[in-house]
Amino acid sequence: MEASIEKNSLNFLEEIIENDLKTGVHKSIITRFPPEPNGYLHIGHAKSICLNFSLAKKYGGTTNLRFDDTNPTKEDVEYVDSIKEDIKWLGFTWKEEHYASDYFEQLYIWAENLIEKGLAYVDDQSLEEIRKNRGTVQTPGKDSPYRNRTPEENLLLFRQMREGVFEDGSKILRAKIDMAHTNMHMRDPIMYRILHTEHHRTGNKWCIYPMYDYAHGQSDSLERITHSICTLEFDIHRPLYDWFIEKLEIFPSHQYEFARLNLSYTVMSKRKLLQLVQEGFVSGWDDPRMPTICGFRRRGYTSESIRNFCESIGVAKRDNFIDVGRLEFSLREDLNKRANRVMAVLDPIKLVIDNYDETLCETMEAINNPEDESKGTRSLTFSNTLYIERDDFMEDAPKKYFRLALNQEVRLRYAYFVKCVSFEKDSNGNITVVHCTYDPQSRGGNSPDGRKVKGTIHWVDAKNCLNAEVRLFDRLFSNEMPEKVEEGKTFLDNLNKESLKIINNAKVETSLKDVKPLDKFQFERLGYFSVDYDSTCEKLVFNRACTLKDSWQNK
Ligand code: ATP
Numbered sequence: 001m002e003a004s005i006e007k008n009s010l011n012f013l014e015e016i017i018e019n020d021l022k023t024g025v026h027k028s029i030i031t032r033f034p035p036e037p038n039g040y041l042h043i044g045h046a047k048s049i050c051l052n053f054s055l056a057k058k059y060g061g062t063t064n065l066r067f068d069d070t071n072p073t074k075e076d077v078e079y080v081d082s083i084k085e086d087i088k089w090l091g092f093t094w095k096e097e098h099y100a101s102d103y104f105e106q107l108y109i110w111a112e113n114l115i116e117k118g119l120a121y122v123d124d125q126s127l128e129e130i131r132k133n134r135g136t137v138q139t140p141g142k143d144s145p146y147r148n149r150t151p152e153e154n155l156l157l158f159r160q161m162r163e164g165v166f167e168d169g170s171k172i173l174r175a176k177i178d179m180a181h182t183n184m185h186m187r188d189p190i191m192y193r194i195l196h197t198e199h200h201r202t203g204n205k206w207c208i209y210p211m212y213d214y215a216h217g218q219s220d221s222l223e224r225i226t227h228s229i230c231t232l233e234f235d236i237h238r239p240l241y242d243w244f245i246e247k248l249e250i251f252p253s254h255q256y257e258f259a260r261l262n263l264s265y266t267v268m269s270k271r272k273l274l275q276l277v278q279e280g281f282v283s284g285w286d287d288p289r290m291p292t293i294c295g296f297r298r299r300g301y302t303s304e305s306i307r308n309f310c311e312s313i314g315v316a317k318r319d320n321f322i323d324v325g326r327l328e329f330s331l332r333e334d335l336n337k338r339a340n341r342v343m344a345v346l347d348p349i350k351l352v353i354d355n356y357d358e359t360l361c362e363t364m365e366a367i368n369n370p371e372d373e374s375k376g377t378r379s380l381t382f383s384n385t386l387y388i389e390r391d392d393f394m395e396d397a398p399k400k401y402f403r404l405a406l407n408q409e410v411r412l413r414y415a416y417f418v419k420c421v422s423f424e425k426d427s428n429g430n431i432t433v434v435h436c437t438y439d440p441q442s443r444g445g446n447s448p449d450g451r452k453v454k455g456t457i458h459w460v461d462a463k464n465c466l467n468a469e470v471r472l473f474d475r476l477f478s479n480e481m482p483e484k485v486e487e488g489k490t491f492l493d494n495l496n497k498e499s500l501k502i503i504n505n506a507k508v509e510t511s512l513k514d515v516k517p518l519d520k521f522q523f524e525r526l527g528y529f530s531v532d533y534d535s536t537c538e539k540l541v542f543n544r545a546c547t548l549k550d551s552w553q554n555k
């Protein structure tokens with residue numbers, strides 16, 4: 001795990017940018033976030049978004065959003081829309097919105113330039129032959145028999161490729177660099193392939209599509225991106241990025257790499273996330289167990305907590321692994337400040353106060369947020385019949401059990417001291433009712449005569465409460481590194497079978513009657529909860545965003 005970065009020390013990208021601004025290489029900076037619209041954004045993308053947008057903001061620059069839509073077979077407008085929504089929700093505003101597909105014509109013209117300069121050629125080899133003739137890291141590749149076609153011939157063939165004369169896979173355009181280069185990416189990389197496939201933006205206008213390596217740097221250059229920041233696995237592509245820019249003599253964008261975010265207990269490959277969705281292991285891209293931005297949002301994460309997390313882990317130059325607990329910590333810290341406290345009982349049993357007038361209904365004042373006085377107080381009704389958590393009562397309590405047990409006294413939060421005098425069981429031996437007496441002198445939960453109680457428990461008024469469904473989530477994978485599997489197994493074998501538990505008969509206080517999706521609360525002693533999209537006035541539905549670290553007793 002990374003040591004947390006000191007606030008005023010610069011990360012390596014900030015150092016580069018400060019230097020570029022100081023030496024006058026750039027007067028101002030432009031960054032970009034370049035998602036491929038083939039899936040929903042995940043927490044790794046959030047890291048990249050925070051980095052690109054924050055760097056630009058810090059140095060008075062701007063950030064573009066560019067959809068890297070060069071592969072029509074996997075891309076869709078559904079993804080474009082979700083990506084925009086998620087970036088906005090994270091709290092960032094892009095200056096310009098672009099699509100690599102908007103540059104197809106310019107990219108094509110530049111490809112012809114390279115052909116004319118003798119720097120690109122049409123190859124008729126099959127993909128298999130190309131792969132075979134590329135050689136290995138140890139052995140040089142073999143020149144294609146088509147490598148020495150004249151620029152005139154190449155131009156003619158490339159134009160015919162564009163016109164749709166040839167079938168998919170029958171020809172490609174390659175850069176003519178060096179088949180013996182020590183960097184495999186420089187061994188005459190593919191620039192264009194034929195794909196008779198409709199594109200979600202350009203329709204059927206094109207049947208040849210540029211490869212990532214050819215499209216990306218040129219798109220950066222067109223937008224005059226000064227610092228093109230991507231993840232480490234692209235460092236080996238950088239010579240090619242520079243080669244195209246140099247040969248085309250266009251604006252020199254530069255690529256810089258940082259370590260991608262890896263989180264424990266989390267899978268981040270879009271292909272695998274898509275598989276989880278398509279094969280029904282989760283309810284959708286926004287299932288609250290998914291590491292997607294929309295999943296976190298539905299779960300109850302705030303954009304601040306995600307941004308703070310991304311900031312706190314710093315920017316690394318070498319691959320690292322971050323404990324998912326740090327993300328949860330960031331959420332807890334944020335919700336502690338902003339979430340109002342309420343009382344909810346997830347596994348209710350009845351508590352009857354035998355010496356409390358059964359016709360009486362009192363109201364008790366409760367503090368909404370001890371971290372924020374401006375949130376004020378609310379009233380809770382109180383009667384002789386309450387619900388408490390089943391595990392706040394024990395028939396055979398061990399010595400250190402400070403909650404309710406026979407002859408033991410506890411504080412009911414904001415109400416009274418009660419002492420258990422008896423209990424009832426059903427024929428299966430389950431406790432059904434706990435009987436108590438209360439001390440009228442302890443109103444508000446205050447000790448009447450200096451008498452102390454060790455435990456404080458929460459409750460709701462059984463005569464005046466709401467039913468709710470509560471969804472308890474746990475980590476989606478039971479293994480720290482879900483993608484590390486033995487022969488014959490897949491990451492699916494590491495799914496946590498108990499990642500979702502649904503509680504149907506929770507009881508919550510009536511102050512929650514008008515909640516809206518994504519409203520967030522601390523259920524006292526239980527955790528932070530967020531209202532789900534499925535919630536209605538008839539049936540409230542809450543998602544547990546995270547547990548509380550400490551219960552009151554530990555404080
Ligand atoms: P795929 O999973 O399809 O290989 P990808 O995760 O790289 O793709 P893109 O849509 O191409 O997805 O990513 C957009 C940007 O987000 C890229 O600049 C990429 O480097 C960055 N990015 C993706 N995953 C992470 C990650 N785990 N940590 C940091 N940045 C990431």
Ligand code: MG
Pocket residue numbers: 036
């Ligand atoms: Mg990518």
